[in-house]
Amino acid sequence: MTNDDEHVRPDGVDDLTVEALGNISEALEAVEVARGHLYAFHRMSGTADLTLGKGVDQLREAGHGDLADRIERELVGRNVLQGRWTFQVVEEYDDGYYATFKELEQVARDALVAGRRHLYEAEMKEDRRTHGRPGHERRP
Template sequence: MTVDRSRPDLDDTTVEGLGRLSEALETMEQARGQLYGFHQHSGKADRLVQEAVELFREAGHSQLADDLDRDLVGRNVIADRWTFQVVEDFDDNYWSVFRAFDERARTELSGGDRHVLEARMKQRERTAGHPAHEAGPALSE
């Protein structure tokens, strides 16, 4: 017996709310990826500055090398923090809470089913019987 992931037992407003929350989480996942990109790019930039410092020293530009080394290499990107601390704080205090609420909403409202809104869209938009429009796993005809 196949379970219909489009959850016909749920009202449209609940399904739309689950879909909106899921979309919000997906958007936050993209933002998190950009934050991790910022973290990695910042670290790479710091390493490149360190290389520039060594090259300036080698070329005899000691004062500039010393100033860069003292004032820029290893500098906090925001008050009291390097980017790894920003990422950790974000993960611990926002992202994990966001994911927990998404899971809670799915558990309480749809028995844990994900992408119910999309499953309904698939049922509505596919052409039954077409070989490239199969219902797929856990989606009844």
């Protein structure tokens, strides 16, 4: 497939199929954003736990040992979900839902449009751009 063909629908592919694959691609984009938020949650939770530990140490140094001991015992290093730290949540998401979503999106494109990506968007671009105008070129 040449670069000029990678965003052109194969012969015989109907509009509804292109639209369906566009929606599946859009859904995958949302999953990618959700995954990014999950990684941000992982990073922020880890930072919070480490910073909490520093605060607990400072409470202890300031003479508030009983309170420091309670916070350390009940919260420092605590699971964010039953039996899980955030790295385990991220791994389960990546290995389960995310991996399955990516695989099936690829399977659908391979089966229906020879693996081509973003056909719906490419056709939208072709429809919306002003032919012959700078900044509206079909390709770089």
